[in-house]
Amino acid sequence: MHSRMLHRNGLAANRMSGAAQAPAGQPPRTGRFVEFIRGVPLVTLSVLLINVIVYVADNLGDYGKNIATFAIQPVAVIERWELYRIISAAFVHGGLMHIGMNMMSLYQLGSGLVRV
Numbered sequence: 001m002h003s004r005m006l007h008r009n010g011l012a013a014n015r016m017s018g019a020a021q022a023p024a025g026q027p028p029r030t031g032r033f034v035e036f037i038r039g040v041p042l043v044t045l046s047v048l049l050i051n052v053i054v055y056v057a058d059n060l061g062d063y064g065k066n067i068a069t070f071a072i073q074p075v076a077v078i079e080r081w082e083l084y085r086i087i088s089a090a091f092v093h094g095g096l097m098h099i100g101m102n103m104m105s106l107y108q109l110g111s112g113l114v115r116v
Contacts, residue, residue, distance in 0.1 A: 044110035048103055054091040055099050067092060 030038075037045065058066045072089035076082040093099035 040107070041111055041114035043114050044107060047110065048106060051091055051093070051099065051103060051106070055093050058092065 040048075070085065070088040070092050072085050073082075077085050093102060
């Protein structure tokens with residue numbers, strides 16, 4: 001009788017194979033990283049990912065040229081109307097410590113702001 005109940009719930013196969021799955025009716029267990037990501041608001045997570053992608057792309061290409069093209073330069077914005085620099089400057093970072101601190105701040109402040 002007991003083995004029939006195990007087969008019906010799908011637990012016998014899990015015990016035999018050594019797989020660690022949740023019993024029937026319960027969501028499967030996920031890792032800590034997945035649970036952490038699920039807790040971050042979508043807007044905050046999107047901006048974090050965009051920042052990381054742009055940072056990697058900057059470092060793969062000509063870094064000096066990218067900084068000169070996208071960093072904030074008041075003269076370029078005011079005199080030459082390069083208004084894109086107002087937004088693009090938020091995604092240009094000078095090093096790992098710079099992007100790391102910005103991402104930590106964005107996560108802490110962004111998550112609270114999105115919920116408000």
